Amino acid sequence: MLGRVNHIAIAVPDLAAATAVYRDTLGAKVSQAQALPEHGVTVVFVELPNTKVELLEPLGEGSPIGAFLAKNASGGMHHICYEVEDIIAARDQLAAGGARVLGDGTPKIGAHGKPVLFLHPKDFQGTLVELEQV
Ligand code: CO
Numbered sequence: 001m002l003g004r005v006n007h008i009a010i011a012v013p014d015l016a017a018a019t020a021v022y023r024d025t026l027g028a029k030v031s032q033a034q035a036l037p038e039h040g041v042t043v044v045f046v047e048l049p050n051t052k053v054e055l056l057e058p059l060g061e062g063s064p065i066g067a068f069l070a071k072n073a074s075g076g077m078h079h080i081c082y083e084v085e086d087i088i089a090a091r092d093q094l095a096a097g098g099a100r101v102l103g104d105g106t107p108k109i110g111a112h113g114k115p116v117l118f119l120h121p122k123d124f125q126g127t128l129v130e131l132e133q134v
Pocket of ligand 1: 007009054079081130
């Protein structure tokens with residue numbers, strides 16, 4: 001079912017400071033900050049040879065990462081995104097096995113313009129899992 005790791009997302013309280021760490025301390029290629037109001041985040045993409053890291057800062061009230069940062073003040077790994085070929089087939093197979101798909105189970109269009117779903121962390125070793133159809 002799983003393809004490559006599409007990205008690893010890290011929630012951060014200060015996007016400019018986090019971007020500086022990746023760019024200046026770690027020497028990585030980083031994007032401009034991109035506001036995604038429909039997702040409640042501002043994101044910077046860190047481009048690596050084999051995958052991406054996404055630095056997520058809350059944007060607006062009720063951001064989906066607000067509660068996470070309230071519990072993890074210095075930030076932390078928020079989710080890992082795996083690529084799948086057919087997100088509906090993946091969802092149905094997982095649901096049949098008892099895994100919980102978040103929301104109403106309908107894929108939403110994610111930050112890259114592709115359909116995504118999130119899976120309950122309690123069913124996946126305490127890690128929020130995102131599936132992205134590529
Ligand atoms: Co993601």
